[in-house]
Amino acid sequence: xxxxxxxxxxxxxxxxxxDWDHGTKAVRHCILNDFINTNRGKTGPELExxxxxxxxxxxxxxxxxxxxxxxxxxxxxxxxxxxxxxLSAASGHRYLVEVLEVGxxxxxxxxxxxxxxxxxxxxxxxxxxxxxxxxxxxxxxLICESYGVRNVAECLAKSKMEKTQEQAQIxxxxxxxxxxxYQLQVYKGLIALLPCTSSKVxxxxxxxxxxxxxxxxxxxxxxxxxxxxxxxxxxxxxxxEDKSTPNLAESxxxxxxxxxxxxVVGTLIQESAEIAEEFLQFRVVHHLMxxxxxxxxxxxxxQASLALEHLVRTFPAVEExxxxxxxxxxxxxxxxxxxxxxxxxxxxxADVLAANKVNIPGFDxxxx
Numbered sequence: 001x002x003x004x005x006x007x008x009x010x011x012x013x014x015x016x017x018x019d020w021d022h023g024t025k026a027v028r029h030c031i032l033n034d035f036i037n038t039n040r041g042k043t044g045p046e047l048e049x050x051x052x053x054x055x056x057x058x059x060x061x062x063x064x065x066x067x068x069x070x071x072x073x074x075x076x077x078x079x080x081x082x083x084x085x086x087l088s089a090a091s092g093h094r095y096l097v098e099v100l101e102v103g104x105x106x107x108x109x110x111x112x113x114x115x116x117x118x119x120x121x122x123x124x125x126x127x128x129x130x131x132x133x134x135x136x137x138x139x140x141x142l143i144c145e146s147y148g149v150r151n152v153a154e155c156l157a158k159s160k161m162e163k164t165q166e167q168a169q170i171x172x173x174x175x176x177x178x179x180x181x182y183q184l185q186v187y188k189g190l191i192a193l194l195p196c197t198s199s200k201v202x203x204x205x206x207x208x209x210x211x212x213x214x215x216x217x218x219x220x221x222x223x224x225x226x227x228x229x230x231x232x233x234x235x236x237x238x239x240x241e242d243k244s245t246p247n248l249a250e251s252x253x254x255x256x257x258x259x260x261x262x263x264v265v266g267t268l269i270q271e272s273a274e275i276a277e278e279f280l281q282f283r284v285v286h287h288l289m290x291x292x293x294x295x296x297x298x299x300x301x302x303q304a305s306l307a308l309e310h311l312v313r314t315f316p317a318v319e320e321x322x323x324x325x326x327x328x329x330x331x332x333x334x335x336x337x338x339x340x341x342x343x344x345x346x347x348x349x350a351d352v353l354a355a356n357k358v359n360i361p362g363f364d365x366x367x368x
Contacts, residue, residue: 044092
């Protein structure tokens, strides 16, 4: 028989659950906020103590109400935060299992796709998906099997807020780590983001690709053209226009893309001679030299210089054309220390790089 203290705790729990069951939307909103503020950071055993060993009874109500109301946006952020209290609780793995058993994963993924929901709703859903992914490989696979990569990538591409975009980036990187069955799917999903018109999305995709590339090991040919298109777009839309109407504040995000793209190019051409050759067919030397002449962003100059150095030392034809385009003085200065060339060249030399017309045809054989 339960002690009087236990009976009192059970009565308190039942009263709490009845308040929820009979409460209006406003009442439930207050209950949610009070629960979040009171219990955030608690462990599983602490939550059980708080709820007289019946915490799952409240969690079940949360997930049920979320499934009924998320499409119309009723207290979605608060409901997700409350569920997050359970999912993030140390020694509370049972709560994760309970949420997944009632379809919580599919609900969180669906929230990312709904246009009518607010950005903060999607941020909270992404945080819960991160918790699930961090629970282990089988949970990462479960997310991917539920079209998670597509949903998260689309959320990243369509979102207008950087906080949402950054949460989506974190999740994509998590799904690529320790998930050999689906890491290539994540890799291709990131490549698919490169043609996006948002400079922030492109920047986040490039940053994540640098990390994921080391996990995937292989270089997929489909990365070449979108990567070169980023360099090409930056050249035509920014480099020429800003010479007449400089606006560094507006151009900076695009220059960050340029540096990130040059760095990814450098990584890829060192990993695969075949990919290096394919980049050459897309006039990568021409675009890297333009980036080297970008006096408004030293990291673009530095990353492009390093990428070009590998091509110069690998392909004799590249060395010949680069030497001719730069001229002997600039070329010798470049080869002494490619990484620091940007600190030593003058305005005339930068213009020579930015205005280059290098085009190297005839790459039919992969170098030894």
